[in-house]
Amino acid sequence: MSDDDVRRIVEDAGTDLSSAQRARLRGGLQAALDGETRAAGPSPNRWLRWGLVAAVVVALVVGVVVVRNRSDDSELAPATEPTTSTTPQPETTVTTPTSPSTTVEPSTEPSTTPTTAAPTTSAPPTTTAPSTTTVAPPAVAPPALLLPAGLRVVALAQPATHVAWVVASDPTNGGPSMLLHSTDDGQTWRNVNLPDALGDQASVVFADARNGWTLGANALLATHDGGATWASVVTSGQAPQAVTASGGLVHVFSFDGGGSKPAFKILSSPVGTDTFQPSGVTMQPGAGPVVDASVASSTSASWLMYNDRQLIDAARFDGGAWTKWMTPCSVGGNGVPPAESGLVASSRDGGLVVVCTTSPFYSPPSVVRVFTSGDNGATFRMTSPLPDAAQTVTDGTQAPAQATVVVAPSPTTMYVGYTATDGTSRFVVSGDGGATWVATAPFLAADPLAAAFVVDDGGVLVTTQSQHSYSTHDAGQSWTDVTGGVVVH
């Protein structure tokens, strides 16, 4: 059978719209236009789904804890015959359903709470293993942001409702990073034409719906019209390595190779003007070629940790100026314990988390330490130890622990991703400021973590090396596959 034969058969296939269906669909569309949030005449499965949604909403109102069905692959549409006794529950939008459909089972492994930690009975996570009980069924959760399928997403920004930007790459063909834009909660994504290729340090940051930045290979790329156009800025002798925004300012960590003494500098500009001015902070280049700057911002402050094989220097923007910053991570030397590299994250309201990892260029044992700060990084408190994050490597089957990701949705909730000493990829969450830690996202054992983000509906989203994306809205007790966006051309 030739390709033409296949084409003809496929084109011949399909049934025509009957007059009854046409009328029913038109009625549904008319109802939506008239303000009814859902169309009349849905298919039987949809009636069933709405009925179940209604039941869940009622259960929530009376405070009933809903126990999730662990055996079904769909929360809302079991393959049973439709019921006729339920009434369609109006929804708050007329969007295509983006409710989660694939729930990843919570970890069933024993609690990873350190034995020295005080038990907690308040906010999740608890000291017991994650249970299958939830009071926040995904059916009534905010619409989930979908990330593009088939791509590894490493940076995310959500500057407005339904709008998202990501930096992603296709690892299957080694393709370069690309900037993608969605205006429908990630259901469809479009590749954005830029005046410069994206650089190695992937980032996309928006201060508001109109003003955003990403890191080009040779310049900072900026938009001031919501992404309709992008232009290169900060080009003179500068190689931007990181960008962050807070308090009406955008800050760029950039390598200035134009003078007699090449150095890293921090340049700042009001978000809408591209009038970057250097701060008084200068950082000398580190020993290696592997520049890794970790940046974070709250609504009024920003932090920068510059790693190059190890932590080289750090600075913070607080009170209107950048100053050098003493972090809890060791920079080594002169008998000080082995140098560490640092990661920093902040919630929007200023809950600061710093993760220090023994530099991989030092001999084991390797330790991952987590610190929190409630005063913008002036003082720190070390949290309980992470599970399997400090261990002497005894044989070839073990590897130094290495932290890769930290996100902080709130001052008391934080997630840390790291490679444990047994070589497995771990993602742990604390809901009590670091007093206890619970392992979550068990799917990462088979598909290592690529990146993690706090999303604007309060959830946390992780992406994996195999180009999958999952989100949680219940402190990691359950995860939803949100790998659903389609890249259109």
Place this chain on the structure above:
Amino acid sequence: MLSDAEMLDFYERSCADVYRYASRLVGGDRARAEDLVQETYLTLVRQVRAGRAEAVDVGWAITTCRSRFLDQLRRGRRAERTAQRSYERAPSTTDRDPTSTATEALIHLSDSQRAALVLRYVDDLPVADVANAIGRSVHATESLLARARDSLRERYTALGGER
């Protein structure tokens, strides 16, 4: 921004094509095709109401329809068993027209095989774009297409279809 009347007019002009396309994707399952069409036009309403009205045409509607189907496919929301259950078969096995034979041949394929065939042969997408759309590697998609073609040929021939 499109008015309500313009959206209804667009529906009248495009719904038959969109439904036929949806029907191919779901192997003739009328309920699923109807769901996809409904979701397609509700997406239009949502975009218009959000002030993101675009110049829509049948191509936009079909692309949106395809996106909704691929969403379902990736999430595994629809078990493929439903296709067999709810497909409205042609009433007679002796007087099938070419369309019903083709449809019946298509229904015996998996959702992913059907999606790959429709994207490749109806939408004329290159294999790389098909792979991107369904979230598989190019190599895996080529294998998927090969299996889909074999299955389609076998079933179509068994049903008495003529090439």
